[in-house]
Amino acid sequence: MVIELYDTTLRDGTQGEHINLSVQDKLLIAERLDEFGVDFIEGGWPSSNPKDEEFFLKARKLNLKHARLTAFGSTARSLDNVENDPNLVGLVRCEAPVLTIFGKTWKAHSVKSLGISDDENAELIYRSVKFLVESGREVFFDAEHFFDGWKDNAGFAERMIAAAVDGGASRVVLCDTNGGTLPHEIAAIVTRVREIIGVSVGIHAHNDSDLAVANSIEAVRAGATQVQGTINGIGERCGNANLVSIIPNLMLKLGAEFSHVQDLKSLTSMSKFVYEILNLPPDSKAPFVGKSAFAHKGGIHVSAVMKESSLYEHIDPMLVGNRQRVLVSELAGQSNIRYKAQELGISLPEKGEVFKNLVNHVKKLEHQGYQFDGAEASFELILRRELGQFKPYFEVLESKVVIQNGQEIKAVDQAVMKVMVGDETEQTVADGDGPVNALDKALRKALLHFYPDIRMIRLIDYKVRVLEEKSGTSAKVRVLIESSDGQNSWGTVGVSTNIIEASLQALNDSINYYLFYNQSKAAATAPASEALNS
Numbered sequence: 001m002v003i004e005l006y007d008t009t010l011r012d013g014t015q016g017e018h019i020n021l022s023v024q025d026k027l028l029i030a031e032r033l034d035e036f037g038v039d040f041i042e043g044g045w046p047s048s049n050p051k052d053e054e055f056f057l058k059a060r061k062l063n064l065k066h067a068r069l070t071a072f073g074s075t076a077r078s079l080d081n082v083e084n085d086p087n088l089v090g091l092v093r094c095e096a097p098v099l100t101i102f103g104k105t106w107k108a109h110s111v112k113s114l115g116i117s118d119d120e121n122a123e124l125i126y127r128s129v130k131f132l133v134e135s136g137r138e139v140f141f142d143a144e145h146f147f148d149g150w151k152d153n154a155g156f157a158e159r160m161i162a163a164a165v166d167g168g169a170s171r172v173v174l175c176d177t178n179g180g181t182l183p184h185e186i187a188a189i190v191t192r193v194r195e196i197i198g199v200s201v202g203i204h205a206h207n208d209s210d211l212a213v214a215n216s217i218e219a220v221r222a223g224a225t226q227v228q229g230t231i232n233g234i235g236e237r238c239g240n241a242n243l244v245s246i247i248p249n250l251m252l253k254l255g256a257e258f259s260h261v262q263d264l265k266s267l268t269s270m271s272k273f274v275y276e277i278l279n280l281p282p283d284s285k286a287p288f289v290g291k292s293a294f295a296h297k298g299g300i301h302v303s304a305v306m307k308e309s310s311l312y313e314h315i316d317p318m319l320v321g322n323r324q325r326v327l328v329s330e331l332a333g334q335s336n337i338r339y340k341a342q343e344l345g346i347s348l349p350e351k352g353e354v355f356k357n358l359v360n361h362v363k364k365l366e367h368q369g370y371q372f373d374g375a376e377a378s379f380e381l382i383l384r385r386e387l388g389q390f391k392p393y394f395e396v397l398e399s400k401v402v403i404q405n406g407q408e409i410k411a412v413d414q415a416v417m418k419v420m421v422g423d424e425t426e427q428t429v430a431d432g433d434g435p436v437n438a439l440d441k442a443l444r445k446a447l448l449h450f451y452p453d454i455r456m457i458r459l460i461d462y463k464v465r466v467l468e469e470k471s472g473t474s475a476k477v478r479v480l481i482e483s484s485d486g487q488n489s490w491g492t493v494g495v496s497t498n499i500i501e502a503s504l505q506a507l508n509d510s511i512n513y514y515l516f517y518n519q520s521k522a523a524a525t526a527p528a529s530e531a532l533n534s
């Protein structure tokens with residue numbers, strides 16, 4: 001079965017809260033969708049705003065390999081003015097080869113929203129579609145609220161899609177506009193429509209019941225041959241059906257084919273690309289493409305996955321361009337440690353006390369508040385230290401932070417740091433914007449003389465979590481920091497009742513980790529750590 005992929009990220013996707021795309025953003029996403037193999041790219045509603053107008057103007061220069069650009073709009077506003085309706089005229093003028101218009105197929109909408117009779121609504125749909133078809137375009141009809149409309153008054157709903165087909169629509173796309181329909185209802189209604197209509201049927205589902213992906217798949221199983229949706233499921237309210245999940249489910253589980261999607265290896269990078277353009281953080285829990293989609297934490301799972309991945313993975317992550325990961329935490333068993341060691345290229349004995357000791361050590365530390373699944377670099381240092389492969393590059397002998405309050409002049413905090421490297425000691429003072437910044441600066445300043453490369457390290461994220469809220473200001477805190485050298489990033493952790501001390505632990509690990517890899521690199525040992533590339 002060959003299914004048409006219709007992407008509406010650039011139209012319905014932008015109806016989602018916090019989503020805003022510039023014309024340039026839209027052009028970039030359109031090119032990427034084409035590269036991936038999407039059949040139809042709905043670029044926007046040309047007459048509804050100047051941005052979409054400009055997009056269609058500029059999109060004429062896109063060199064799309066497979067995809068056909070599609071413009072969206074509504075039926076005419078009035079039967080008196082169909083041929084001069086600004087929205088329909090705008091669709092014709094935008095020069096998109098395919099035009100999709102939506103019309104009312106739920107009687108309540110026709111009556112309450114448009115205030116017209118059944119005959120008038122059917123006529124509005126028929127004449128709007130016909131006008132566009134006569135302009136020489138292919139026209140798809142989005143049957144808005146079709147499932148709610150059909151359940152309320154099937155005769156009305158079916159009459160409206162028949163009017164679209166009479167007008168020349170080549171696809172009737174059944175829309176679950178309010179997203180409240182259940183999968184078994186979708187299957188039954190799509191089956192019924194296929195029996196009575198002479199054109200291909202599509203599905204456009206919204207996710208208000210968290211069922212948009214399931215509903216789209218049910219529609220395909222019932223014979224729909226076009227699937228509409230958005231990348232990462234963005235869209236009005238709870239979003240549209242997520243193509244990033246629909247595509248691999250259809251291809252890998254149902255054996256469906258798409259005309260231009262050859263393989264799915266670029267699915268994960270396409271999802272990330274769209275998040276990047278949207279300036280939104282990727283959803284780590286996203287099925288198929290999220291960072292956690294194939295991340296195993298429980299020891300039982302890891303033990304089995306090491307024997308055979310499919311025991312706890314529904315597909316091979318590489319098929320969609322993702323990868324398997326193993327996390328180390330208080331829920332780990334010896335298998336997790338063995339896996340991480342293998343990943344780091346560390347050879348360990350098959351059996352032995354070392355695993356047991358490490359598991360117990362990690363569990364104890366997590367009980368104290370450490371969290372290693374966000375701080376894999378700190379875990380790696382523990383592992384290597386236990387194996388005698390790592391010795392700290394420096395020792396902090398003394399640290400002191402002076403917090404200044406000033407109302408008239410800008411308050412600047414100051415840190416004093418004394419470190420020992422080999423037999424040498426170094427003492428420095430540094431000012432900072434806040435105590436942690438002062439501490440960070442003082443530590444680097446003290447070490448720079450010994451390790452000039454550490455000037456490359458940047459702190460890119462700093463998170464503090466209070467662990468025992470009931471203890472008030474004497475509560476333990478966990479500090480997680482993410483550092484980067486511009487190419488790689490790594491996470492480290494510190495825990496203490498003193499936020500400065502917790503921060504210093506995390507900073508310590510961060511610098512030690514960097515130095516370890518930098519020196520290994522110098523010694524031509526390729527770093528294999530996941531943490532370094534997370």
Ligand SMILES: CC(=O)SCCNC(=O)CCNC(=O)[C@H](O)C(C)(C)COP(=O)(O)OP(=O)(O)OC[C@H]1O[C@@H](n2cnc3c(N)ncnc32)[C@H](O)[C@@H]1OP(=O)(O)O
Pocket residue numbers: 012015045047048049074075076077102103104113114144177236
């Ligand atoms: C299910 C969907 O997602 S449909 C797409 C929804 N997307 C959007 O609305 C985004 C773009 N929309 C817009 O920019 C504006 O709403 C516009 C330009 C389309 C219209 O703006 P305005 O003329 O100011 O009208 P407004 O938005 O207040 O109301 C919508 C009008 O369209 C009418 N309308 C709604 N559906 C249809 C339809 N299928 N056919 C014809 N008219 C329709 C409404 O009845 C209402 O008309 P009224 O003002 O005479 O009551």
Ligand SMILES: CC(=O)C(=O)O
Pocket residue numbers: 012102142143144145175176177204206
């Ligand atoms: C057309 C459309 O976007 C909908 O009915 O949801």
